[in-house]
Structures are given as structure tokens and as C-alpha cells.
Amino acid sequence: MDTKRWSMEIEITEEGNETFARAVLFSRDKEHLIGVGQARRNPADPMVHEIGDELAVARALADLASKLLTAASSDVAKATGSREPVHLSLV
Template sequence: MEAKQWNIQVDITEEGDDTFARVFLNVKDIHHLTGFGHSRRNPIDRPVPEIGDELAVARALADLADKLLATTSQDIAQFAGPAGQNRW
């Protein structure tokens, strides 16, 4: 069995009531994808930075997942033959 490891880097920045997250997926020799997320605190809510971080990162990971699925779909289309036939 071959073991593989993919790494995701998460960067979070805050500007006032806005929190931005960027996640990077680096897969050796395959993909380098980036997902983005944003959250905004309602000014009448108590400031709890962890909530903004969690929401922004969750949204960035969801964006990354969508991009990875799109990349995978393109790869499948490239290697799949006519309906029901594979070229591998």
C-alpha cells in the first residue's frame, strides 16, 4: 500500500468586522489549488474572533472542495472514453 500526504495551509486575516481565509492545497507534482472564504460580524454582536475564523475557514475549505471536484471532473473527462469505455 502506498501512503500519500496532502498538506493544506490556512491563512486568516482580520480587518475590522471582516475575516478573510485563504487555504492552499499543494499536492506534489499534481495540483496547487486555492480556496477563499469571508465572514463579517454584525456590529451589534459581541466580538468573538474564533467564530469569524471558523466561518471564514469553513467557507474557504468549501470553495477549495468545489475547485478540487471541478479539477477531478476535468481529469476524468480527459481519461474516460466513450460511454462505458475507459482508455486506461
């Protein structure tokens, strides 16, 4: 069995009522994909940092997943010689 290891780095930054997340996926090919996400707290809501972190990171991971699917779709099209885009989904 061939085991591959990819790693991910997630960076979270807070600025006032906004939280930003950046998720970087490093593959074995030394290439990487970046997903970004943002959350904005309503000033009337209580300040719970974890909620902003969770939302921003979830959005960054969703963005990253979308970019990874696009890359996989492009790779499938190239590998099969297809000129039509290959439609892939998360489920």
C-alpha cells in the same frame, strides 16, 4: 500500499468586522488549489474572533472542495475521452 501526503496551509486575516481565510492545498504534483472565504460580523454582535475564523475557514474549505471536484471532473473526462462534463458530488 502507496501512501500519499498532501499538505494544506490556512491563512486567516482580520480587518475591522471582516475575517478572510485562504486555504491552499499542495498536492504531490507540486500543483496547488486555492479556496477563499469571508465572514462579516454584525457590529451589534459581540466580538468573538473564533466565530469569524471558523466561518471564514469553513467557507474557504468549501470553496476549495468545489475547485477540487471540478479538477477531478476534468481529469475523469480527459482520462475517459468524454466530451461531456462529468458530474461529481461531495457525497
